[in-house]
Amino acid sequence: MEQNTAVPYASPASAAGAPFVSQPQRYDGILLAGFGGPEGQEDVIPFLRNVTRGRGIPEERLEEVAHHYRRFGGISPINAQNRALKKALERELAARGIDLPVYWGNRNWAPYLTDAVREADAAGDHRLLALATSAYSSFSSCRQYREDFARALEETGLAETMTIDKIRQFFDHPGFVDSFVPSVLSALQRFRDDGTDVEHMRVLFTTHSIPLADAQRSGPRDADFGPGGAYEAQHRAVAAAVMRRVGDQDAMLKDVSWELVYQSRSGPAAQPWLEPDVCDRIAELPGESVEAIAISPIGFVSDHMEVLWDLDTEALEAASEAGLRAVRTETPGTAHTQVAGIVDLIEERMSAVDPADRPSATALGPWFDVCRPGCCENVRAGFKRAAAGVAP
Structure with a gap:
């Protein structure tokens, strides 16, 4: 295919590099x-x-x-x-x-x-x-x-x-966001039915930690999403959207507190990664009068080893050691x-x-069809040739 376009390896509808495609495209x-x-x-x-x-x-x-x-x-x-x-x-x-x-x-x-x-x-x-x-x-x-x-x-x-x-x-599509709601709602309702007051519940939304430098470069390079870049901002927006939907379905749960935590960091200790770690945070929660936690892995489309090990094994063990009731809620899966x-x-x-007619569950969306110039740089390796986005 012609490579002297703004977007390498792209269909005619995407090759010019506009953020949103404006002409229909047939795919095979x-x-x-x-x-x-x-x-x-x-x-x-x-x-x-x-x-x-x-x-x-x-x-x-x-x-x-x-x-x-x-x-x-x-x-x-x-x-x-x-x-x-x-x-x-x-x-x-x-x-x-x-x-x-x-x-x-x-x-x-x-x-x-x-x-x-x-x-x-x-x-x-x-x-x-x-x-x-x-x-x-x-x-x-x-x-x-x-x-x-x-x-x-x-x-x-x-x-x-x-x-x-x-x-x-x-991240912002209602189909993705809504997939987390039933399981979070069910966990909180079970806590309530077992006698836990709303003020003693907490939802920990988890996602994969990444190096802080990579997080800061996530999303278009000319946009300011805050210290954690688009990566952190998108997760926070999704967590807030999930909790709004929980409150819409059960008004008694609309004031349950939540926070974003991270898991599965793998870099050297001296390298800053997104924090707090889920297990570190769990250990602190009894001191904040928290009695029951729902752990919702909103960073993941489906179960994989970092859900089975980092959450179902390590995080639930940390909750047990802290004397907390804990439920790991479901990923969207199928x-x-x-x-x-x-x-x-x-x-x-x-x-x-x-774009005006595209559904979005957060104020950050709908996201771009074609990734923008300089989007999501790898700090360690720099930019390499990539499909589906404007170079570099």
Whole structure:
């Protein structure tokens, strides 16, 4: 495809680089892009090497992390989750009369993105619309996927014959936000029914911590989202939207307090990352007269090892040690609200819906169809060629 455009590897509707597409675009298939995960004990260390490539992480540190996977037979739930999501998307697309195959490829484990684009090419499908299984803006949750798309096209020799656009970051879409509400609502109602007063409840919304420097560069480089960048601002906006919906459904819970906490940091101790850590915060809550907590992983589309280990194991153990009642609420997974919302986003992009008519659950959205210049820089490695956004 023509590469002397504002947006490399893009469809005609996106190539000029406008923030929102204004002309409909026909696609041949959907590219479901996942993180990937091991599916057996022999996969664990090779998978972790893929995740940490180029960072000089010693083998002994990889073995420490591998313990989390080995506790579960070396199997991450993320691949099973993405297989289920693929099938759910295929069903919803078919139910709406949208004849688009869904190709699935991962960043760090088989099937890889290169496998997915080769499969699409073999089927004669060269205009792909990608869905990255991460809703928020940052290097690791958006731009890295876009760089991976570009690398997959270059490595397979398909850069001149295949285009990849990407649906907008969907943190603000009601289908995503609403998927968290029933489980949070249910947890708080159970606390109340068991005699806990509202003022002694707390919702901890959790997401993956990232280096502070990367957070500060998340989102368009010419926008000011505060000290945590777009990444933190988007999460706070989603948490507030979830709690508004909880209060709308049960007025007695509208004053439950909440906060945003972080999990799964992996960098050197001297490097600043987003804080507070979920377990550190849990240990402090009894001193604030908190008796019961709902832990809601709003940073994640589905369950994976960092939910099973960092929350279901470590955070719930921390809550037990602190004498707190605790419930880890559900991720969206294949909830109909989430699946229908994703297909809404696919239709939105195909039809070039006017931004004023696009649903958004927060004041930060709707987010851009085409990522803006300098968006979500990787502080360590700088900018690399990427699809679905204006260079750099």
